[in-house]
Amino acid sequence: MQYIRKITFIKDERAQAGIGTLIIFIAMVLVAAVAAAVLIQTSGVLQQKAQETGQQTIQEVSSNIEIVGIVGHRVSATANDFETINITVKPMAGSGPIDLYQMVIAIQNETKRIESIKYIPDTQAASQTSTQFYVVELRDDDDSLNASTTTTTVINAGDLINIVLKPGTEMDFPTREPVRIEIKPEHGAAVIKDLITPPSYSVERNVVLFP
Known part of the structure; x- marks a missing residue:
């Protein structure tokens, strides 16, 4: 089965x-x-x-410009105004290129302020007004600046220039007078320098205001 x-x-x-x-x-x-x-x-x-x-x-x-010195030039030994003011500046260490054509400057004392002072080529220095500045190259190893143009207007680290203002007769600078200079680059904080004119100019026509 x-x-x-x-x-x-x-x-x-x-x-x-x-x-x-x-x-x-x-x-x-x-x-x-x-x-x-x-x-x-x-x-x-x-x-x-x-x-x-x-x-x-x-x-x-951050500020990228350092003021090295400021000198006022009087037209005579008895004048209380500065025909021109030379501001020696240089880029601070580590700063980038600074375009002078984009820079704006202002200057004031207790009674007057001149602002929006802008760059002109040094070829126009003879007709410079109080609202214009030109520069004098003191050191520019890389040729980044040509003060005679409006196109090559850059300063870099290591460069040294004089900025020439012309307040002329529009602004008096008596002795012991507070003065403020403002430099405003395209980038970075404005550089502000507060000064006091000397207690006496004596017969000096070139007056050191800073340092």
């Missing part, structure tokens, strides 16, 4: 669930990888923007 063996197949759903979990895990890893890549790229862009903003902020708030 033959026996018929009954074979029963057991349906195991655990393997199917494991494959589903693996698929979900792989999907999560891929999503996390994409998110990480986006975050890294975004952080890099933000860091670059922050550095650029920081550099611009430093450039805007």
